[in-house]
Amino acid sequence: MAKRIKAPPAKRPEAVLPGFISPQLATLKTKPPSGAPWIHEIKYDGYRVQLHIDGDTRKAFTRNGHNWVERFSAIAGAFNIPGQAIVDGEVVVIHEERTNFSELQADLGRGDQDRLIYFAFDLLWLDGQDLRKMSQLARKGLLKELIDGNNLKEPIFYSEHHEGDGQELFEAASRLNYEGIVSKRVDAPYRSDRVEAWHKIKTVQREKFPENLRV
Template sequence: MQPCGPSRRPADDWLHEIEFDGYRSQIHVSADGTRIFTGSGLNWTKRLTSIAAAWAGAGVDRAVVDGEIVVVVDSRTDFGALQADLAAGRQDRMLFCAFDLLHLDGHDLRKMPLRESKRLLRELIERTGLGPPIIYSDHMDDGVAMFAGAEKLNWEGIVSKRSDAPYRSGDRSDSWQKIKTSKRETFPIVGYVPAMGGIAALHVARREGKALRYVGKVGTGFTMKVSADLRRRLDALPAPKTKLFAKKHIKAVEPTLVAHVEYRDITADGYLRHPSFKGLAED
């Protein structure tokens, strides 16, 4: 897999960054103090006091910085760890990865080409001596090399951005392209966890020759409608001739249905990491 969109244009038209697995956010610095807002507009300043304090002490009068709140575990951003830390009120592992500068000291930079606003952002961070928990999100011009590094380091993927494009709110436009490193495969469904009106999770296996090897639970990717439909189909299946697990809360079924599953990788003990249901293999 390669970043197909940007490769069709000259290399200097695009820049390529790490895709972080966290919460998109903005830091607003003004005379009234430093505030942090999520992508949906929630004020998280009180939940992220260490990050707010770092910006407040940088000597910047007014600024708006776009970035992502993350927690890094084993050299990669980990959304589950971030959610757990937020729930526990823990901030020591949280970082703000800054990737664009929207306003600085009264100047609106949103119409400036991305490459220039990122240059100003880097200079701002270096000039003020900001360090962790503030991290500058660097980029590469070579998207193929960036993606190869993302695969090797097991990152979520990369984000390819038009370097000459002005700022646009959100991240879904022709100027931004996300290229995932996730894998996708089909797995027979060998069990499920019932829930009210649907299912809580699927349990899947990989076919190896004539045998099946259990590879874990898939607990995300279902809408309410999909969950209810899966429950109806799974309830109609008979019990298997051979069970692959002995957990009482899992209802084992004959592996008749096959699921498309997207996942990050395989753990050391052979289970899918961060799997997500993408649909049934109807054929």
């Protein structure tokens, strides 16, 4: 009697990476919050960019959903990880020890990517899993593991945060002539909207550049 040959186990379909995800936007405030529910980050003066990594495929979406991967190819290529990820962050140029939007625009106008830096501050998707319902701190923890675990180096940087009193970081940002800070609730999910879970506090209370380019 012929042996019965078992059928191979069904192969699980690979997760399809979502397309562009409308970003979460911060609400402008005049002073930072304080207390345990909040963390605080430096507000970078650059272009909001959502990196999509899917094997060897890279995309780099602007805040309005335009794929600028050719303009940011150096950054997209430097985010060298296996598998899939969608990362939220900011592309900047450092000039005179601070991020400078005018210098960034000038470099992009020349097609010069040598000074471009990417500060990654959120992780929305990882290897088939949608992370947007996870808390802010949990997402940042996974992002740090992703960057450190794959030994990513310049031009990729993890956006560090300060816990506790936001006023302390805000005053430091003011002294250094930075644009401001962003305060984030540690327990909040990621929502494609302008939310109260993210506060932006500017050291100068005016918008210097078009709002559709900002965090």
